[in-house]
Amino acid sequence: MNSALTKEQVEFAIAFHGHECPGLTIGLRAAELCLRELGHNNDTPLTAVVETDMCGVDAIQALTGCTVGKGNLIQRDYGKMAFTFYRRSDGKGLRALLKPSARPMRPEAGELQRKINEGQGSPEDRTRLAELRAEAMRTLMELPLEEVFEIQPPATPIPRGPSILESLVCAGCGEMIMESRTRRLEGRTLCIPCFEKVDQKR
Numbered sequence: 001m002n003s004a005l006t007k008e009q010v011e012f013a014i015a016f017h018g019h020e021c022p023g024l025t026i027g028l029r030a031a032e033l034c035l036r037e038l039g040h041n042n043d044t045p046l047t048a049v050v051e052t053d054m055c056g057v058d059a060i061q062a063l064t065g066c067t068v069g070k071g072n073l074i075q076r077d078y079g080k081m082a083f084t085f086y087r088r089s090d091g092k093g094l095r096a097l098l099k100p101s102a103r104p105m106r107p108e109a110g111e112l113q114r115k116i117n118e119g120q121g122s123p124e125d126r127t128r129l130a131e132l133r134a135e136a137m138r139t140l141m142e143l144p145l146e147e148v149f150e151i152q153p154p155a156t157p158i159p160r161g162p163s164i165l166e167s168l169v170c171a172g173c174g175e176m177i178m179e180s181r182t183r184r185l186e187g188r189t190l191c192i193p194c195f196e197k198v199d200q201k202r
């Protein structure tokens with residue numbers, strides 16, 4: 001196995017995510033790259049920007065210390081398998097973009113998945129799909145990181161850290177909202193759901 005992650009790290013990420021899958025494996029390798037090049041958030045503050053909403057994000061959260069809750073994992077769902085990491089102390093950063101050649105699963109897997117989703121998969125189809133997934137995960141773990149990802153400089157500057165903002169009261173529902181998430185409409189301050197309700201009627 002070429003991955004430098006320990007069995008414990010891999011198992012922790014799988015437990016955190018809830019299952020093993022090729023998507024999570026991509027995230028495992030991205031997390032590994034972050035740890036190798038920049039370290040862990042516990043040792044030096046990091047910020048991650050992920051461009052996907054897929055399984056892999058959970059591996060980043062489990063292994064790098066960048067989490068949605070801490071505000072140092074920012075999700076920009078562009079539907080790309082790309083993960084950017086920044087080290088805040090010296091501004092060093094990198095963007096890891098999954099190489100097309102490392103893309104797991106052959107067209108056959110997509111075909112099988114479709115059949116199974118439509119309720120038409122046979123037991124043989126399920127076995128075959130499980131084999132393909134296992135093979136994809138094995139390959140992803142064995143490849144050197146440089147063959148899994150195109151490793152580039154970050155495409156955008158480091159995002160601003162979470163700032164302390166005022167809480168305001170929505171004129172529609174009366175609930176508290178963070179200042180940066182308010183909308184102004186006809187002189188009133190509204191939360192996003194209330195704004196959208198009013199806006200649809202206009």
Ligand SMILES: [Zn+2]
Nearest residue numbers: 021023024055
């Ligand atoms: Zn998954």
Ligand SMILES: [Zn+2]
Nearest residue numbers: 170173191194
């Ligand atoms: Zn409201």
